[in-house]
Amino acid sequence: MSRSAPKSAAMTSIVTVTLNPAIDQTVTLDALRPGHVHRARSVRSDAGGKGVNVASCLADWGLKVSVTGILGSDNAVPFEALFARKGVDDRFAWIPGETRTNLKLFDAATKDTTDINLPGLAATPGALATVQAVLRQVGTEGSLVVLAGSLPGVLGVDTYATMTRSLKALGIRVVLDVSGPPLSAALASDVLPDVIKPNRQELADWAGRPLDTLADVVATARGLILRGIPLVVVSMGADGALFVTRDEALLAHPPPTQVTSTVGAGDALVAGLVAGLHAGLPLAETARLALAFAAGKLTQPGPNLPSRGTILAIVETVRVEELDAVPDILPSTSS
Numbered sequence: 645m646s647r648s649a650p651k652s653a654a655m656t657s658i659v660t661v662t663l664n665p666a667i668d669q670t671v672t673l674d675a676l677r678p679g680h681v682h683r684a685r686s687v688r689s690d691a692g693g694k695g696v697n698v699a700s701c702l703a704d705w706g707l708k709v710s711v712t713g714i715l716g717s718d719n720a721v722p723f724e725a726l727f728a729r730k731g732v733d734d735r736f737a738w739i740p741g742e743t744r745t746n747l748k749l750f751d752a753a754t755k756d757t758t759d760i761n762l763p764g765l766a767a768t769p770g771a772l773a774t775v776q777a778v779l780r781q782v783g784t785e786g787s788l789v790v791l792a793g794s795l796p797g798v799l800g801v802d803t804y805a806t807m808t809r810s811l812k813a814l815g816i817r818v819v820l821d822v823s824g825p826p827l828s829a830a831l832a833s834d835v836l837p838d839v840i841k842p843n844r845q846e847l848a849d850w851a852g853r854p855l856d857t858l859a860d861v862v863a864t865a866r867g868l869i870l871r872g873i874p875l876v877v878v879s880m881g882a883d884g885a886l887f888v889t890r891d892e893a894l895l896a897h898p899p900p901t902q903v904t905s906t907v908g909a910g911d912a913l914v915a916g917l918v919a920g921l922h923a924g925l926p927l928a929e930t931a932r933l934a935l936a937f938a939a940g941k942l943t944q945p946g947p948n949l950p951s952r953g954t955i956l957a958i959v960e961t962v963r964v965e966e967l968d969a970v971p972d973i974l975p976s977t978s979s
């Protein structure tokens with residue numbers, strides 16, 4: 645296929661990048677009371693990290709997806725098992741050492757999760773070069789590459805900005821889900837991603853001011869659109885998510901959901917967003933699918949989706965409103 649020929653959705657590859665993955669150990673408590681001794685209801689461990697979680701949900705949806713990033717070889721079993729079980733194409737760079745374990749305390753009374761994230765592996769320049777080589781190998785024009793999650797401390801804050809520049813030069817579409825200095829560096833670059841998905845607090849941190857009203861969030865998102873990002877998605881927890889392009893601004897409302905675990909809910913939203921982009925859906929349908937992925941994941945432990953039929957049923961319950969039809973004030977929640 646020539647570089648000028650369009651690619652069909654069926655031929656478009658999807659790759660997720662997780663440079664600082666983790667084994668997520670989720671402890672379920674009756675109620676979290678700081679300073680007190682607790683007895684856990686249950687404990688489970690899942691191979692995780694934002695890109696791994698996105699890939700896991702995409703595989704549940706039935707899409708072929710490759711994963712790459714940097715993993716420790718000393719505790720590889722949970723990742724190998726996940727990729728084998730879901731048919732995910734493993735292209736990780738494996739280095740000596742242990743992938744970090746993140747502790748997640750789930751309060752069954754409030755449905756809140758408290759995260760305790762540990763430092764990552766000491767990534768080597770060689771490992772990052774391997775990841776970049778994988779992306780050149782599996783990514784073709786029109787591919788979707790998801791750059792997601794924190795960076796191990798040894799990598800510079802401009803790592804994602806540099807990767808975005810390289811990927812865009814190959815005609816690859818970049819979906820960026822990062823926060824803090826790496827997000828600032830990526831947005832300060834002369835080559836911008838195709839999609840960003842901050843939550844409201846992450847967007848406010850980047851903007852350097854509170855975003856307490858819907859108008860504040862939309863204005864900030866539109867400012868990024870004017871700078872050259874085609875799609876800005878802002879997740880807002882129980883308040884849903886904003887989907888903003890140059891021509892549209894939509895607010896998608898999540899349906900009522902019985903929460904089993906919040907771990908990976910934001911990553912499931914990204915997976916639904918990518919699935920919509922991969923299928924070439926209109927923005928409103930992409931928004932419904934993204935919210936349905938997130939709602940479906942909330943009913944499952946770990947980064948998993950219910951059946952495809954269940955997700956499609958949830959899609960029908962997601963309400964999407966055009967900007968002018970929604971109220972101006974939102975409470976301060978993030979996802």
